[in-house]
Amino acid sequence: MFISFSKTIARFGGFRLGVGMRVNKKNAIWVSLIVMFVAMFKAMWYMMILCGWLIYAMFYGMYWCIKKIVGASSKKQKSTQPKVTYSEVSQNTTPNNTNNEEKDDTPIMTNSPENNQNNNSGNKSPKNKSAIVRWVVGGFFAMFALVNGFHYSSLFLLLSAFLMFPLSFVEDFLKKINVKTVVAIILSVVLFFVGVLTSPPSDSVDDPSDDTNQSQTNDDNNNGGTTNGNGSNETTPTDKYSNLKEFIVEYNKLSKTDITSTVEIDIQSPEYYRTEFRLNAYKNAPAYKANLGNNTIEIINSNYDGIFGSDLRIYVIVDTLEEATEVFETFCKACDPDITQTDFDNFYRYNALDKEYGCSITIGGISGFVNKKADGFDIMLDAKPDYFAD
Secondary structure, eight states, X not given: OHHHXXXXXXXXXXXXXXXXXXXXXXXXXXXXXXXXHHHHHHHHHXXXXXXXXXXXXXXXXXXXXXXXXXXXXXXXXXXXXXXOOOOOOOOOOOSSXXXXXXXXXXXXXXXXXXXXXXXXHHHHHHHHHHHHHHHHHHHHHHHHHHHHOSSTHHHHHHHHHHHXXXXXXXXXXXXXXXXXXXXXXXXXXXXXXXXXXXXXXXSOOOOXXXXXXXXXXXXXXXXXSOBOTTOOSOBOOOOTTHHHHHHHHHHXXXXXXXEEEXXXXXXXXXXXXOGGGXXXXXXXXXXXXXXXXXXXXXXXXXXXXXXXXXXXXXXXXXXXXXXXHHHHHHHHHHHOTTOOHHHHHHHHHHOOTTXXXXXXXXXXXXXXXXXXXXXXXXXXXXXXXXXXXX
16 A cells, blocks of 8 residues: 555656747746746645655554554564473383383474464464554544543543553453453443543533632623622623624714614524625624614624624615715724725725726725615625724
């Protein structure tokens, strides 16, 4: 297997890529770009070949280590066995019938080195194969114990690994207590399944000794908030929609048309679902559906459970260009106060919201698009306001 794998990698290494083109002043730049592409392709190709050789070396090293361990273990077992030498043929005579009985010249069959070599030649390979299998399975058991971590179930896993390994001192101990190898292997498998069944769940296990913090956390969750320092029953409930409410307040301060009649919605429901909502950024994301004049707006607090802070996204469809401009500029001012009228003027110099194939938005910390449609303007804007709580 290893030889054929190495030959395959060598054949891949013989791959060549070149360009046949005469270089002159007119095409020098283009030829340079093509040669650069060829060099990049070769670099990537030979990096793949190098990765293949590294994988080959890793697996061959594992095979070599197991082979050496099995060889050392078998040599140690042979050294502990008593050596049998040739014995001379002796005649069994009795004083009464020395002349009547015939001499038995048949040699006594003994275990000579040649006979041992012939007898063990057929059994050596299966023993080595079984030992290799036991090393591999025992290594799997030991790796599972390491992944399991500090838990009492890891003791069962480690014990199963030691019983599975064909170690000389383990086999000597089993012989002393008259336990066969097959019984030890069966016991190892049973201990492994016991360790798996008693192992902790994948979630982190709380420290059972920390009863104070655990009870305090449970009380806080039941009360819907946290107690104050004086130990009174006053609570400060957490509102997952607080970021959206803060945005609506900031938006209504700057806009001619206020956001009103907010309703909590589930963006994962079929009524409001969009393709991008399959991403983890929109998992458990708080969302509002509200009125913006005669139009409907959807406000979403994306990355609500993320480790890099919360984001804001809105979806709205308006009828006229004036409404689209107002929504765009008000959203930018409400989410990024550093944006000035000069920034808007520079943006409109190169972009137009009523562009035929849509307008891509990038200004300050705001991004999104405005698509012109037959029935109005479809707007999607993203931001990361400073006042959003993580």
